[in-house]
Amino acid sequence: MTRTREPESKSKTSSPSSSSTGMKLIVPLQGVVQGRGGILLGSLIPCALFYFFQLYLKKRRRSNDKHPSSNPPSPSSSFPELPRTPSRSNLSSRGSLTGVRLSRLATTISDDDSAYYVGLNRASRDPYHKLTNPDGIIQLGLSDNTLSLDLIGDWMRKWGSGGDDGLSINGIATYQAFDGVDELKLALSDFMHQVMGGSVHFDTSNMVLTAGATPAIEILSFCLADHGNAFLVPTPYYPGFDRDVRWRPGVDLIPVHCRSADNFNLSMTALEQAYSQARKRGVKVRGILVSNPSNPVGNMLTQDMLYNLIDFAEDKNIHLIVDEVFAGSTYGSEKFVSIAEILESDSEYIDKRRIHIIYGLSKDLALAGFRVGVIYSFNKNVLATARKLCRFSSISAPTQRLVTSMLSDKKFIQDYFETNRNRMRQVHHEFVDALSKLGIKCAKSSGGMFCWADMSGLIKPYSEKGELELWEKFMSIAKINITPGSACHCIEPGWFRICFTTMSLEEIPLVIERIRRVVEVCKSSS
Amino acid sequence: MGIEIEKPCVVELSNIAVSNTHGEDSPYFAGWKAYDDNPYDELTNPSGVIQMGLAENQVSFDLLEKYLEEHSEATTWGKGVRNSSFRDNALFQDYHGLHSFRAAMASFMEQIRGERAKFEPDRLVITAGATAANELLTFILANPGDALLVPTPYYPGFDRDLRWRTGVKIVPIHCDSSNNFQITPEALEGAYKEAESMNTKVRGVLITNPSNPLGATIERSVLEQILEFVTRKNIHLVSDEIYSGSVFSPSEFVSVAEILEARNYKDAERVHIVYSLSKDLGLPGFRVGTIYSYNDKVVTTARRMSSFTLISSQTQHLLASMLSDKDFTELYIRTNRERLRKRYEMIIEGLRSNGIECLKGNGGLFCWMNMSPLLEKATKEGELKLWNAIIHQVKLNISPGSSCHCSEPGWFRVCFANMSENTLQVALERIRNFVDKIRTHTLTAGSN
Numbered sequence: 007m008t009r010t011r012e013p014e015s016k017s018k019t020s021s022p023s024s025s026s027t028g029m030k031l032i033v034p035l036q037g038v039v040q041g042r043g044g045i046l047l048g049s050l051i052p053c054a055l056f057y058f059f060q061l062y063l064k065k066r067r068r069s070n071d072k073h074p075s076s077n078p079p080s081p082s083s084s085f086p087e088l089p090r091t092p093s094r095s096n097l098s099s100r101g102s103l104t105g106v107r108l109s110r111l112a113t114t115i116s117d118d119d120s121a122y123y124v125g126l127n128r129a130s131r132d133p134y135h136k137l138t139n140p141d142g143i144i145q146l147g148l149s150d151n152t153l154s155l156d157l158i159g160d161w162m163r164k165w166g167s168g169g170d171d172g173l174s175i176n177g178i179a180t181y182q183a184f185d186g187v188d189e190l191k192l193a194l195s196d197f198m199h200q201v202m203g204g205s206v207h208f209d210t211s212n213m214v215l216t217a218g219a220t221p222a223i224e225i226l227s228f229c230l231a232d233h234g235n236a237f238l239v240p241t242p243y244y245p246g247f248d249r250d251v252r253w254r255p256g257v258d259l260i261p262v263h264c265r266s267a268d269n270f271n272l273s274m275t276a277l278e279q280a281y282s283q284a285r286k287r288g289v290k291v292r293g294i295l296v297s298n299p300s301n302p303v304g305n306m307l308t309q310d311m312l313y314n315l316i317d318f319a320e321d322k323n324i325h326l327i328v329d330e331v332f333a334g335s336t337y338g339s340e341k342f343v344s345i346a347e348i349l350e351s352d353s354e355y356i357d358k359r360r361i362h363i364i365y366g367l368s369k370d371l372a373l374a375g376f377r378v379g380v381i382y383s384f385n386k387n388v389l390a391t392a393r394k395l396c397r398f399s400s401i402s403a404p405t406q407r408l409v410t411s412m413l414s415d416k417k418f419i420q421d422y423f424e425t426n427r428n429r430m431r432q433v434h435h436e437f438v439d440a441l442s443k444l445g446i447k448c449a450k451s452s453g454g455m456f457c458w459a460d461m462s463g464l465i466k467p468y469s470e471k472g473e474l475e476l477w478e479k480f481m482s483i484a485k486i487n488i489t490p491g492s493a494c495h496c497i498e499p500g501w502f503r504i505c506f507t508t509m510s511l512e513e514i515p516l517v518i519e520r521i522r523r524v525v526e527v528c529k530s531s532s
Numbered sequence: 533m534g535i536e537i538e539k540p541c542v543v544e545l546s547n548i549a550v551s552n553t554h555g556e557d558s559p560y561f562a563g564w565k566a567y568d569d570n571p572y573d574e575l576t577n578p579s580g581v582i583q584m585g586l587a588e589n590q591v592s593f594d595l596l597e598k599y600l601e602e603h604s605e606a607t608t609w610g611k612g613v614r615n616s617s618f619r620d621n622a623l624f625q626d627y628h629g630l631h632s633f634r635a636a637m638a639s640f641m642e643q644i645r646g647e648r649a650k651f652e653p654d655r656l657v658i659t660a661g662a663t664a665a666n667e668l669l670t671f672i673l674a675n676p677g678d679a680l681l682v683p684t685p686y687y688p689g690f691d692r693d694l695r696w697r698t699g700v701k702i703v704p705i706h707c708d709s710s711n712n713f714q715i716t717p718e719a720l721e722g723a724y725k726e727a728e729s730m731n732t733k734v735r736g737v738l739i740t741n742p743s744n745p746l747g748a749t750i751e752r753s754v755l756e757q758i759l760e761f762v763t764r765k766n767i768h769l770v771s772d773e774i775y776s777g778s779v780f781s782p783s784e785f786v787s788v789a790e791i792l793e794a795r796n797y798k799d800a801e802r803v804h805i806v807y808s809l810s811k812d813l814g815l816p817g818f819r820v821g822t823i824y825s826y827n828d829k830v831v832t833t834a835r836r837m838s839s840f841t842l843i844s845s846q847t848q849h850l851l852a853s854m855l856s857d858k859d860f861t862e863l864y865i866r867t868n869r870e871r872l873r874k875r876y877e878m879i880i881e882g883l884r885s886n887g888i889e890c891l892k893g894n895g896g897l898f899c900w901m902n903m904s905p906l907l908e909k910a911t912k913e914g915e916l917k918l919w920n921a922i923i924h925q926v927k928l929n930i931s932p933g934s935s936c937h938c939s940e941p942g943w944f945r946v947c948f949a950n951m952s953e954n955t956l957q958v959a960l961e962r963i964r965n966f967v968d969k970i971r972t973h974t975l976t977a978g979s980n
Contacts, residue, residue, distance in 0.1 A: 109671065109674055111672070175815075179814060180817055
């Protein structure tokens with residue numbers, strides 16, 4: 007009896023899974039036919055029925071075809087009618103009627119219609135522009151920082167072309183070390199030393215450079231865990247982790263829920279609980295993944311909490327990954343403490359080989375386009391593997407040279423940080439103030455580029471559904487793209503992440519006005 | 533004071549971290565070590581190991597340098613480029629990539645193919661190098677445990693790029709010298725059946741055209757047979773055309789894109805092309821690769837996945853400028869082809885005068901050299917013994933055919949474009965001496 011392969015599920019059209027339906031028919035039928043010749047009949051009849059059922063489903067599927075995408079214009083192509091295969095024995099290769107198949111992973115990715123992607127798409131199709139498209143969608147869903155880009159632009163204009171000599175490609179055209187050139191590692195080591203408070207020494211031999219922090223997280227996931235294992239991650243968390251950790255490494259993320267009553271600070275009890283529940287389910291937890299300062303809340307881990315996490319990791323013999331990409335983007339009164347600082351001061355009893363730091367220049371230096379990320383680890387084996395893996399995600403050589411040059415301009419870096427910090431503080435203060443006048447309170451935060459806003463008073467019902475309806479209102483009425491808490495796996499509905507670093511002070515009233523529209527709509531309908 | 537003993541590290545790493553599927557233990561990479569330990573330098577180390585195992589193109593570097601000198605606006609963010617353009621560029625982490633860059637790449641790819649194929653910029657997905665492109669496509673087209681069919685001999689890096697993180701297998705399509713290592717329908721069917729017998733699902737065929745390590749283009753009729761095969765089996769075809777701009781005579785390269793265009797894109801949704809600037813433009817340090825797919829879903833998915841491997845916006849900006857300068861690209865392509873052809877002829881002649889024949893090649897940065905007459909034993913061990921002697925006595929790093937999974941022992945890939953002409957002469961001289969020695973004395977084991 008031919009078994010059909012699991013049919014591929016389509017992104018827009020969903021067809022029922024025929025093989026499992028088929029099997030449901032066969033098994034009871036086989037049971038029904040007993041006695042002599044029964045086995046023969048018992049197999050033939052189900053087979054025949056199964057075959058006809060398959061044919062019926064295939065015909066249905068053929069008519070629901072096939073090209074789902076609203077994406078790039080196809081070339082002037084005519085995808086032909088696929089030929090009908092007459093042979094009964096080719097039942098198992100019916101793929102030809104349903105188009106050439108992609109992997110399960112590809113299907114998962116292309117089917118992903120989370121608010122994150124939908125929001126991105128819609129915002130990019132109707133982007134706000136002060137002059138040319140004043141009614142367009144304002145993008146407040148990407149944590150970019152344009153507040154101090156003018157400073158970087160100035161530097162680029164002066165020095166970005168290699169000064170008087172122009173940009174030379176001598177020495178950078180050929181293959182470079184995949185994990186980054188020494189000059190850049192040195193410059194980054196210095197930079198990180200400054201950013202993390204001036205008390206930590208970063209050893210360049212513990213660094214692997216990658217094309218952005220995104221591949222850094224993915225590469226670490228590949229090194230520390232196998233397919234099907236899991237990391238514990240406090241919620242709410244950066245939506246991108248779902249992509250970086252789950253997609254290709256196949257590592258699961260087990261949420262450790264944090265609550266507004268604690269200002270979304272992590273509770274060790276919750277961590278312990280999540281760990282033991284995972285164990286009970288037979289899931290192998292390989293590590294904890296935290297971001298500090300936190301995305302999306304913007305709060306920071308205290309020194310005590312960092313020690314607790316280290317102790318926890320030691321006790322369970324698992325890894326601890328700390329994503330510190332926002333370390334230099336702080337505006338509050340709290341001082342940022344890097345885990346590297348703790349390790350430096352207290353390395354006696356801590357096995358540093360289980361602790362890994364992620365860093366990059368996309369946030370603190372607003373250079374997201376340049377793709378500069380860092381894996382910092384004390385584990386020689388992790389470093390050796392990461393070095394081999396980063397060949398898939400290396401930093402472009404001319405950019406390495408340019409960035410080295412910029413980072414070496416210590417005065418510029420100092421000026422940038424001071425100015426940027428002030429501007430962030432100002433905009434944050436103004437914006438949070440204006441939001442609270444609308445009745446929207448934000449979680450207490452001192453770092454990152456966003457406000458974590460409580461809109462639970464505006465949603466009805468008090469559920470994820472209500473939250474997504476509000477998100478839609480923001481998109482279509484207010485025309486701003488913000489990130490709903492459900493995309494960040496927040497357990498309390500109604501929270502939204504709003505990035506404030508792409509707004510100038512002058513633009514705050516405009517944004518607030520738009521938010522007011524939605525607030526009013528919600529109030530009037532309640 | 534006691535002796536510091538480092539405690540064994542108790543925290544575990546993943547299987548990927550401890551496996552050796554990265555393939556870096558093979559001779560292909562061991563030869564590099566010999567070079568790294570004792571690299572040749574014309575002046576300071578004339579008896580060092582000459583690197584002929586790295587397919588890098590340095591013959592036309594001067595053209596690039598000259599262009600950048602004369603067109604500094606390509607590299608600047610300067611005058612006329614006010615805040616907004618820079619701001620767009622620096623922040624630009626959109627995985628679509630700069631439109632201007634994609635348009636320039638598309639037009640460059642069209643030029644290489646003599647305008648016989650059209651490329652839509654919106655079907656181009658950017659990746660940080662072809663290495664990432666091939667891996668990414670594998671993730672998209674096949675599940676762990678599935679297989680891609682790849683003709684032998686093939687680029688040793690595929691073992692890592694297609695298999696390591698993806699968990700996908702490579703099943704070889706065996707080719708041999710009887711027909712100049714061309715792919716035949718029988719070989720295709722044979723590979724497919726071999727996969728079936730291992731209960732492995734075949735998801736596609738991956739070809740490199742022109743071929744690495746053969747240095748020869750695939751004939752139109754063979755491409756058509758491959759297309760017919762993949763259509764019949766309802767699987768994918770990935771055509772890695774990374775050396776397409778390095779074919780010595782433009783008319784000899786037929787891209788699968790041309791064939792598809794000629795038949796109005798029938799069956800095109802299963803075809804995907806990989807390209808990069810690492811070979812044709814000699815810019816491997818820039819990390820510039822692309823995937824061109826006729827399949828909408830592959831384009832969308834690849835684009836999302838490219839977040840892990842984007843090209844720096846600075847580099848995109850620079851190259852967009854350079855590659856859309858048609859006068860320059862035309863000059864570059866033409867000159868580069870000519871210089872590569874000259875190098876090729878030089879090495880072929882040099883080898884032939886020592887009685888060493890190569891496969892007739894017409895592109896790429898290397899030649900496929902037949903040293904089987906010099907083998908003590910026509911086996912893989914015999915080949916590795918000879919290779920060892922070449923590394924340690926002749927001091928040339930060349931790649932043994934076995935690391936390319938060649939079914940016949942005695943073939944070697946020799947790169948000729950990553951050195952000066954002088955160095956190439958030195959290499960040929962060393963080969964001459966070596967061959968003379970063998971012909972008159974017994975081959976000794978050498979230092980292993």
